[in-house]
Amino acid sequence: MGITEIKKHYKSMTLMAISDAIAEYLRTQPVIKAWIYGSFARGGLTEHDVASI
Secondary structure, three states, X not given: OOHHHHHHHHHHOOHHHHHXXXXXXHOOOOOOOOOOXXXXXXXXXXXXXXXXX
């Protein structure tokens, strides 16, 4: 799943599915380390939030 699909569908995805999709996407990028923080990391992501990376 690419970043565009993640952005389109994240509201209907589980937190684990979002995390997996982000990890899959980042494996295709020149990223050494990435952190998820904010409400997503705390498990409190709502439909109005975004996953902060």
